[in-house]
Amino acid sequence: MARQYRTCRNYGCRLTDDLVYKGYRSILLENELLQVMLLLDKGGEPVRWLDKKSDTDFIWHTRTGLLPAHSLYPDYQMSYLGGWQEMLPEVSETHVYRGAVVHRGETAITPWDYELIREDDEELRVRLTNRLRSLPLFIEKTFILRRNDALVRIEETVRNEAPVPIEFNWGHHLAFGSPFLDIGTKVEFAPGSIVLDTATGKKREWPAAPGDGEPRDLSVMAQPGTSRPLLAVETPEGAYRLRNGSKPVALEVRWDRNVWPYVWYWQNFAADPNAPFFGCEYNIGLEPFNVPPKWTLAEAAAKGAALHLEPRGELSSWLHIAIKEDRGV
Template identity: 40%
Template sequence: MRRNWAARLRPITLYGMRAIELENELLRVTVLCDKGGDVVEFLYKPTDTDFVWLSPQGLRDPREHLRGAADDVGQFIDHYEGGWQEIFPNGGAPSVYRGARLAQHGEVSGLPWECEVSADTPERVSVRLSVRTRRMPYRVERTFTLVSGSAALEIEGRVTNESGVELHAMWGHHLVYGRPFLKAGHRIRVPDGVVVVPHHSAIEPGGRRVAEGGPWEWPSVPAHGGGTTDLSIVQEPGSPSDVMYLTGFSEGWYEISGDIGMRVEWDASVLPYLWLWQEFGASAGYPWWGRAYVLGLEPFSSMPTDGLASAVANGTALTLGPHETKVSSMRAEVLV
């Protein structure tokens, strides 16, 4: 039912693609049905603060990829508008799994999803998106729920192995933050006992923020080149690019805040890692060209960002038995 008050839904078309807005008195959340079920807006209305980073290249329809030089990396990067993506069944770099060639962060982040309304009342709105992967026999569902008067978006994810054989996967939420919300000096909080595992090598030739080695206790860790660095403090523009993995969560949550903030909670029994990706303008080549100021805080089932084959080899890949379904919930709430 159409209404312009309390909790409400509005189907829209965004750059030629199907999308749906979930809105209440405090939030407006826009979900892109035709591209990965991406969250491309998470707007806190009282302060006009959008927590979703938008890439300088803007929103591009992945159905137009044949007009560019698409490859296993470009398929994701060339159509990456920022936003928040569901990542499944491959995380990070292209990988080959049992004969299936999986692209960067593939497959579901680039596919169109089916969308149906599951609740539409002034008290509560909910939409369920679903998609089947094309190179592996999986079905993935995402249900977004917004309650009247609440500054929190609730997401339930379900992944189902539709085959009769045991399979592996990487499952994650590619949540990134940027301007105008993100500023140097913002603080990141996680539960006590979390440890940091640096990526095995620098992701850019100009160096990195954290020294190789570990694991180390959060937040003060050895810095690349000597000394220490406090990972709980967001760095200035131009700081070195890096990727690291946080684990040891007794509870799955983090907070990032300055004048306003965000708290994300998730099921750490299914997604025991939090990927921390820092790209603050130090990368002068493809694909950022020095234009990105973005921080990723991404709950994941596995590590590292080298693709599914690496996660299988190190024992962190998610395992789904024949016809098994795994469920994971997440909640993103504005802090004021």
């Protein structure tokens, strides 16, 4: 936890804590290349992921942006500001499971504690923890930042604190929009990646969209007003890259595909006239999850697809997010 008289440095790997940003407890992780601000009181989610050299922030904010917490709007959708969230124990919709109300993205809307594990010139390690309210699960994730490196390593462990087995869904809701993503952005998956439309059961090799007729190229962004379905991508490498020819940097995401085998590909090109965006937002989501799109925990458990922990058991995983130099397409 924070120490009141901890010496603070302004070079190398460093942490700035005891911050309040727009009413939320926050911490700032930083090195020579990167600045990351995490909102501890709002899921530990990043509100800033800034490449210093190019002044490029990869966090997309909706038109409303970050609003103060309010008791009338405590759920995931009504507090959504865009950007990236940890989703546990439910990733699709709030419902009742085993007598508990499992909220969509409980870990994204509840406060996290933090502990400084290491801070010196060469490396910064900060551990965030959250004890769930709906299910007897405890999650910890450690952010690791090294000197002169624009890669953030996130190591995570979920523990079952009960003497009975527990199931859950888990993943990362990573959404991208302005200022980095625009109509010139391209999405890259490794050769051999497969695109799945769970509504029809049809598949095609990336970047072709499943369906009849001439396939659409899913690696390029659509014109504003284009409506596309929610799809899933299964990729052999557990990685994707976002590139924008007008930007000098690209974003690369890698993850443990043994835990998160599906990438939900959410395509919202300012086409949805209803809540929550009302045609205002041009963005996509590329979200590693353990289940295909929109399976609830109850459905996943019934189909044997939910993650499962034995009594007092645990499961570890990892996520890497890197900023890469890019000279354009």
